[in-house]
Amino acid sequence: MLSSRVRNLQESATLKINATVNRLKQEGKVIYNLTAGEPDFAPSDAAKAAVIEAVNKNQSKYTPTPGIPELRELIAKKTNAQQSSLNHPWKAAQVVVTNGGKQAIFDSVFSLIDEGDEVLFSSPYWLSYPEMVKAAGGTSVILKTTADSEYQLTPKDLEAAITPKTKLFIINSPSNPTGALYSKHTLQALGEVLEKHPQVWILSDEIYDLIEFEPGTWCSFLEACPNLQSRTITVNGLSKSGAMTGWRVGWSVAPDHMTSALIALQGHSTSGICSLSQAAAIARLKQPAILFEPQVKEYLHRRNLALEVLRKSAKIDVYEPKGAFYLFVDCKKVLTGNQDANGFAERLLQEAQVAVVSGVDFGAPTCIRLSFATDESTLLQGCERLVAFIHSLS
Numbered sequence: 001m002l003s004s005r006v007r008n009l010q011e012s013a014t015l016k017i018n019a020t021v022n023r024l025k026q027e028g029k030v031i032y033n034l035t036a037g038e039p040d041f042a043p044s045d046a047a048k049a050a051v052i053e054a055v056n057k058n059q060s061k062y063t064p065t066p067g068i069p070e071l072r073e074l075i076a077k078k079t080n081a082q083q084s085s086l087n088h089p090w091k092a093a094q095v096v097v098t099n100g101g102k103q104a105i106f107d108s109v110f111s112l113i114d115e116g117d118e119v120l121f122s123s124p125y126w127l128s129y130p131e132m133v134k135a136a137g138g139t140s141v142i143l144k145t146t147a148d149s150e151y152q153l154t155p156k157d158l159e160a161a162i163t164p165k166t167k168l169f170i171i172n173s174p175s176n177p178t179g180a181l182y183s184k185h186t187l188q189a190l191g192e193v194l195e196k197h198p199q200v201w202i203l204s205d206e207i208y209d210l211i212e213f214e215p216g217t218w219c220s221f222l223e224a225c226p227n228l229q230s231r232t233i234t235v236n237g238l239s240k241s242g243a244m245t246g247w248r249v250g251w252s253v254a255p256d257h258m259t260s261a262l263i264a265l266q267g268h269s270t271s272g273i274c275s276l277s278q279a280a281a282i283a284r285l286k287q288p289a290i291l292f293e294p295q296v297k298e299y300l301h302r303r304n305l306a307l308e309v310l311r312k313s314a315k316i317d318v319y320e321p322k323g324a325f326y327l328f329v330d331c332k333k334v335l336t337g338n339q340d341a342n343g344f345a346e347r348l349l350q351e352a353q354v355a356v357v358s359g360v361d362f363g364a365p366t367c368i369r370l371s372f373a374t375d376e377s378t379l380l381q382g383c384e385r386l387v388a389f390i391h392s393l394s
């Protein structure tokens, strides 16, 4: 008999839809796939060359559990640049390199949460948060946000939700799935609430940090709330900004005792991440951030093209994302009876050959998520077919 922890876990909705898309493609169908949770760009030439060099130099041994020292240094430097208001800049020893940002989040949740502890985050949420909390034996307390309030949590909502059992607050900006982005001012207001509750840790998931559509609007949580450094874990990685999803490079930056716990956990589970990926990460992080700008411009261009098409339909409500590479679309006006976005997404795929991710697993049952991390032609045709499908429903 499997443990109750794994018995209750849900299969990832994004992986499920991708399996259906692949099956339909194998049957010879043309599918307009807007489900991608990863960039359609290639890693930088410098990162690729570094992998090849590492292979040729036989860099094939175990690496230290928390990562190669040079890489930890570079991550501390990047984080300190984004959190310049800290009184105590991070040291390399407070960095743990993980198998993607996912492992950093999973291990943080596992390190903090005991049976019955509460973890707060807002919906729509990244679908792995509740599953990770469940796996650790905790309880997710989900605070609903809507497009009307820019999918932002208010300090009042946060204050009202904190109880003596609250152990962790997770914040994700820019957000997957909505593309919402918290301003420095709002983060400060949330930070003021959190300062009053010293038992609450904060995990700031900053995996989409570089993908902001108005330069200078994104702010790291600790840049806004430096007083919370002693109980904040910053999670980031190169999956999105380095276009290196498959190379699995993420990290946590956290206070000493939390870092020790994370290293212990990783030491007994995965050990240090792939040596070749670390070589790529070192090369990538040595490159100036400005190199990423053309990709952000391309995402912005695609976002605007897609918005133009989707806004032709008054029957859907489309949120204009401020960062990341997703469009979150509310279809409630066209859902009938008890239908939720699962049924809608299934019909859209079968009848219009457009693949999107249902919002049900993101905690937004009337919404769908479209990714614009795909080529312009697929994106435009997919959006046009979606609009035509919606009109065919009435």
Ligand SMILES: Cc1ncc(COP(=O)(O)O)c(C=O)c1O
Pocket (backbone or CB within 6 Å): 037, 099, 100, 101, 102, 103, 126, 172, 175, 176, 205, 207, 237, 238, 239, 245, 249, 250
């Ligand atoms: C919000 C968010 N956090 C974390 C991750 C994890 O990224 P990875 O493990 O690929 O680095 C993802 C990936 O889709 C994400 O969307």
